[in-house]
Amino acid sequence: MTQFQGENELVKEIAGRFARVRSRELRLGIGDDAALWKPKPGFASILTSDWFLEGSHFLLEKHPPDSVGWKCLTRAASDIAAMGGTPRCFLLNLAVPADTTGKWLKGFLGGLRRAASSLDCVLAGGDTTRNKRILISVTVIGEIPEGQEVLRSGARPGDLLYVSGTLGEAEHGLRLLRKSRGRANPQNLAMRKHLYPEPRVELGRWLAENKLATSMMDVSDGLSSDLPRLCHASGVGALLDPGKLPLLRGIVLDSARQLALHGGDDYELLFTVSPNKALPANYRKLKLTQIGEITRGRGVLIIGKDRKPEPLHAAGWDPFRKKFKRG
Amino acid sequence: MTQFQGENELVKEIAGRFARVRSRELRLGIGDDAALWKPKPGFASILTSDWFLEGSHFLLEKHPPDSVGWKCLTRAASDIAAMGGTPRCFLLNLAVPADTTGKWLKGFLGGLRRAASSLDCVLAGGDTTRNKRILISVTVIGEIPEGQEVLRSGARPGDLLYVSGTLGEAEHGLRLLRKSRGRANPQNLAMRKHLYPEPRVELGRWLAENKLATSMMDVSDGLSSDLPRLCHASGVGALLDPGKLPLLRGIVLDSARQLALHGGDDYELLFTVSPNKALPANYRKLKLTQIGEITRGRGVLIIGKDRKPEPLHAAGWDPFRKKFKRG
Secondary structure, eight states, rough: OOOOHHHHHHHHHHHHHHHOOOOOEEEEEETTSEEEEOOOTTTTEEEEEEEEEEETBTTTTTTTTHHHHHHHHHHHHHHHHHHEEEOOOOOOOOOOTTTOHHHHHHHHHHHHHHHHHHHHHHEEEEEEESSSSSSEEEEEEEEEEOOOOOOGGGGTTOEEEEEEEESSSHHHHHHHHSSSSSSSOTOGGGGHHSSSOEEEHHHHHHHHHHEEEEEEESSOOOOHHHHHHHHHTOOEEEOOOOOGSOOOSSHHHHHHHHHHHHOOOOOOEEEETTTTTTSSSTTTTTEEEEEEEEEEEOOOEEEGGGGGGEEOOOOOOOOOOOOOOOO | OOOOOOOHHHHHHHHHOOOOOOSSSSSEEEEEEEEOOOTTTTTTEEEEEEEETTTBBBBBBTTHHHHHHHHHHHHHHHHHHHHTTTEEEEEEEEEOTTTHHHHHHHHHHHHHHHHHHHHTTTTEEEEEEEEESEEEEEEEEEEEEEEEOOOOOGGGGOEEEEEESSHHHHHHHHHHHHHHHSSOOOTTGGGHHHSOOOOOHHHHHHHHHHTTTEEEEESSSHHHHHHHHHHHHOOOEEEEEEGGGGOSSSSSSHHHHHHHHHHOOOOEEEEETTSSSOOSSEEEEEEEEEEEESSSSSOOEEOGGGGOEEOOOOOSTTTTTTTOOOO
């Protein structure tokens, strides 16, 4: 299996796997000191950058390289979706050990290319180096018509709180992966959302275009960690109804509820809608579920025993705390 | 000394050290899912992203945290300068060990803030996580009037080859640092260019605005590695005159020449100028030196013994090869 001899060779391998796409907006891609990007008239750019590190965000011995490639881009693109924008191009910073095989790299670049193609988001540049463990940092540039962005800070008391899809599915997949031997089979449906998350770009754009969402973010660290961030940014509180959470089926109800409250990596959209607006139950087959409402004050509460509101304790994924034992 | 308890706390610490600057262009900075950036009318954005890793790009026990903060931003900004653009905002991806002290972080953020302030380049967002070693990935967004960018690919046979400043100074500083005990004194002048490089933003902008440079890049890996890249992009060759290199003074001539040819991290600008254009010997006290010329064909040659051209062998910094023994 090929090993890479130098940085020029690695850059060539990456460039070779990505067509050198130019567009009216991406005027210059890989190969120069930097890339040139010119948003359409009337559009603003959205900037986001995310870590994806071996040992923290993926495990070399568990995650197929194809999934690593897919996920490092899609989870960063999810931040663009969470503003109501469209991912357009990305920068890839990649560090690999000197003995990383061509096979791993081929799988990684294959998954990355599929994600880029599925999102219509092209490689614009990046940086390569070597390191004992694989390190990935992805920056995504998105676009949005000026003034259409949906922020975390727009929620108002009385707004209804919604989430897309199902919560807890990615965390459930991760737990199955941890218990399984060796690398996951990319075809494994139960692990699919963990291995191949789908950022909700179309939903986000639709909510923004139609001015349906007053605030929005993506659920990446888990609902119990992310909802307080939305409330904090908006200066409001929330009351969550656990009976309404869109749970994973086929597992014990209490586990499903814990997964939905605290599981990370779902990349669903969490958003608020004014009570005057009507929202369908689905958007293009993606379920939209009202899970609570925005309240005055700053407390983030959940309906507990005897329908009594109790504080919701954050137990989502925080790499600095590792409070929530994964798997 | 404080240790950081969670990601929210680390983000707060970073946000606290950077004024939440907004401008007409940076419409939304840290605190939401992503940042919003709208270039001025008639301007394009320049995108670049660079690694800065403990063990590869800096040594925890040798480099003052202040220098780490300064350098991680300025070296990425140098890519913007190399296109003739102006750095405007940046995204910081930072991973630190759980036991990183508040003292280190304070020093790091102090150096980063000084660099940001000196470049007038504001923090727009990023990502934090933890890792056994310190990892930094910086993305800089720059701007340039449409069509004014200077690419690597514009050099033509007969063009004169120029470099700014002195070559080899940063490498010399690194060697002194390696030989010294403990952390460098940030005031050490001999190590200054290694610890606190100055991207040549004003020079790059001046060359671009006045359409003086036909091609340009920054010297980051060493002249013998970077010049072939410029020649390759332009489909030309070059003939270098070692007698003209702007050498470091006060050391043995042969060492100074080797440092100038192969030393990395200088972040000077390497550019070509049509022989019809007149260039001053200095730009705002920064020396501009003609070091050779662009030739037909693809060879990158250097004048050797008896003034005979010989192939120039790349021996600059490549993290995949480590051919050039540092220090």
